[in-house]
Amino acid sequence: MSKRFLYVNRKAPYGTIYALESLEVVLIGAAFEQDVSLAFLDDGVFQLTRGQQTDELGVKNFSPTYKALGDYDVNKIYVERESLEARGLSLDDLLPLTYEDEDDDWAEKDSIKLVSAAELAEIMQAQDVVLSF
Amino acid sequence: MKFSILVSEGPYTHQAADTAYNFTQAALEKGHEIYRIFFYHDGVNNGTRLTTPPQDDRNIVNRWSALALEHEIDLVLCVAAAQRRGIADADEARRNGKDADNIAAGFRISGLGQLIDAGIESDRLITFGD
Numbered sequence: 001m002s003k004r005f006l007y008v009n010r011k012a013p014y015g016t017i018y019a020l021e022s023l024e025v026v027l028i029g030a031a032f033e034q035d036v037s038l039a040f041l042d043d044g045v046f047q048l049t050r051g052q053q054t055d056e057l058g059v060k061n062f063s064p065t066y067k068a069l070g071d072y073d074v075n076k077i078y079v080e081r082e083s084l085e086a087r088g089l090s091l092d093d094l095l096p097l098t099y100e101d102e103d104d105d106w107a108e109k110d111s112i113k114l115v116s117a118a119e120l121a122e123i124m125q126a127q128d129v130v131l132s133f
Numbered sequence: 134m135k136f137s138i139l140v141s142e143g144p145y146t147h148q149a150a151d152t153a154y155n156f157t158q159a160a161l162e163k164g165h166e167i168y169r170i171f172f173y174h175d176g177v178n179n180g181t182r183l184t185t186p187p188q189d190d191r192n193i194v195n196r197w198s199a200l201a202l203e204h205e206i207d208l209v210l211c212v213a214a215a216q217r218r219g220i221a222d223a224d225e226a227r228r229n230g231k232d233a234d235n236i237a238a239g240f241r242i243s244g245l246g247q248l249i250d251a252g253i254e255s256d257r258l259i260t261f262g263d
Contacts, residue, residue, distance in 0.1 A: 003252065003253055005249075005252060017174065017217075018174065021173065021174055021213075021214065024213060024245060025173075025245050025248065025249075028244065028245040028246055028249065029245070029248075029249045031246070032246070032249045032250075032253065034249070034252075034253065128252075129252040129253075129258050131139070131248075131252070131258070131260065132260060132262070133141075
């Protein structure tokens with residue numbers, strides 16, 4: 001019996017290590033064949049922005065790894081609309097994250113779904129395990 | 134009820150380790166089971182035996198060690214987080230060519246899979262962090 005795991009990402013990708021180490025948990029966790037979802041809210045929405053450039057910071061740009069999530073069957077990625085709008089961002093500013101749907105002749109589909117704070121609360125309510133980073 | 138605990142901040146700087154310890158004590162007193170305590174991010178600093186707080190302060194690391202030995206609780210430090218922060222057992226020190234190890238009694242180093250397993254096997258996984 002699998003459990004529903006939700007990884008909640010609330011912090012900017014750089015400045016602290018939480019985003020990177022959260023992604024490491026997600027990648028390891030993907031091997032356990034549980035029902036996995038990711039949520040991005042608050043400054044966490046910056047983790048998914050396109051065009052990240054970290055050379056001047058001297059830290060690794062790990063954002064390309066998010067594009068591999070679909071290959072790990074991690075394809076329920078919820079982005080909170082209010083957090084995105086509050087930061088002047090829209091879906092077009094985010095990485096195009098996709099997966100191939102094996103139940104639909106491997107059609108390529110978008111993994112990211114914009115949800116309201118209220119909808120995200122319902123998603124959280126439905127989980128067995130919530131890990132917040 | 135079967136609990137697991139995630140500690141995601143280091144000792145002293147944040148209250149998380151103290152609150153996690155107090156919660157664990159209270160849960161055990163009420164007859165609950167603690168399946169595992171997993172230390173991640175700076176939380177791995179809870180597991181270095183080199184910690185030397187002032188004598189009139191609590192020793193957070195020794196407190197964990199005593200708890201583990203008394204109640205046979207599984208204290209796990211994430212290996213990747215521990216490597217970044219210089220926490221090693223004898224095997225890790227040898228493998229990485231270090232001249233010393235510093236893991237405290239009652240702790241072990243293992244992978245992130247132990248955190249996922251704790252989520253699967255426990256009734257509740259509770260995070261103590263910032």
